[in-house]
Amino acid sequence: MKRILIVGTSHSEATCQRTENGPIDRMNSGRWYDYFKDLGHSVTCLARAGCTVEQQFMAVHSYFQENPNAKFDLAIIEGRSLETNVSIPGTPGPSKITYADFWRRYDTSLGKDENYRWEIDNVDSQKIEQYPEYKPYYVDYVFSLLHSVQHWSTNYAMCKLIEEHADVVKWFAFSTATIFNKNPELKELAIGYDMMKSYFISEDCWPYPRLRFDNDMICACHHMNENGHSHFWNEFIYPRVKQYL
Numbered sequence: 001m002k003r004i005l006i007v008g009t010s011h012s013e014a015t016c017q018r019t020e021n022g023p024i025d026r027m028n029s030g031r032w033y034d035y036f037k038d039l040g041h042s043v044t045c046l047a048r049a050g051c052t053v054e055q056q057f058m059a060v061h062s063y064f065q066e067n068p069n070a071k072f073d074l075a076i077i078e079g080r081s082l083e084t085n086v087s088i089p090g091t092p093g094p095s096k097i098t099y100a101d102f103w104r105r106y107d108t109s110l111g112k113d114e115n116y117r118w119e120i121d122n123v124d125s126q127k128i129e130q131y132p133e134y135k136p137y138y139v140d141y142v143f144s145l146l147h148s149v150q151h152w153s154t155n156y157a158m159c160k161l162i163e164e165h166a167d168v169v170k171w172f173a174f175s176t177a178t179i180f181n182k183n184p185e186l187k188e189l190a191i192g193y194d195m196m197k198s199y200f201i202s203e204d205c206w207p208y209p210r211l212r213f214d215n216d217m218i219c220a221c222h223h224m225n226e227n228g229h230s231h232f233w234n235e236f237i238y239p240r241v242k243q244y245l
């Protein structure tokens with residue numbers, strides 16, 4: 001049995017069953033890393049929809065503060081790519097953030113007011129018009145070198161931190177990457193390539209996993225449904241990590 005750590009975003013948190021105009025139905029089964037469990041391995045997962053890389057880092061840091069002796073054979077990080085990660089000031093919270101806080105948002109037994117609020121929040125660079133209050137900040141910051149250095153450094157630091165507790169650390173990110181697809185030579189992306197390549201799960205994971213998904217594998221909000229997660233496991237994840245199992 002291998003001990004496996006997963007860090008992720010909405011693409012890892014759940015399988016999605018959303019239909020057009022339907023409610024988001026997130027299923028906590030059939031996710032790409034649940035197949036490790038079928039093979040007899042143990043999985044610890046830190047994944048949350050909408051999180052920034054900074055939030056991932058805080059969750060990972062908190063986890064190892066509370067579990068300083070935790071050891072993993074393999075860690076797979078479904079990280080954030082630059083264009084979906086713009087951190088903004090959030091709601092001031094308690095000074096100490098615990099591992100459990102990371103999950104509190106989904107504890108429906110807690111009232112809304114008790115849901116944990118991050119001091120660092122996230123807005124999507126492609127939805128700038130939805131956040132007029134941040135517009136001056138956006139114009140100068142989004143896709144600037146400062147944004148790029150901060151973003152990729154945090155991804156890199158998170159891998160370095162996890163490396164102290166895991167024999168093998170592998171990283172990839174799903175990405176919308178529209179501006180970068182138009183101009184893959186942009187230095188903001190090149191920084192990320194140079195910084196993260198030693199952790200790539202494979203060369204073809206950059207800037208996003210090169211895998212074709214059929215329509216019946218993707219939900220209406222463009223997340224993988226159960227079919228998609230199975231496809232992603234079989235065709236992308238498993239062939240790239242089976243050597244570590």
Ligand SMILES: [Zn+2]
Pocket residue numbers: 016017018024219220221222223
């Ligand atoms: Zn969905």
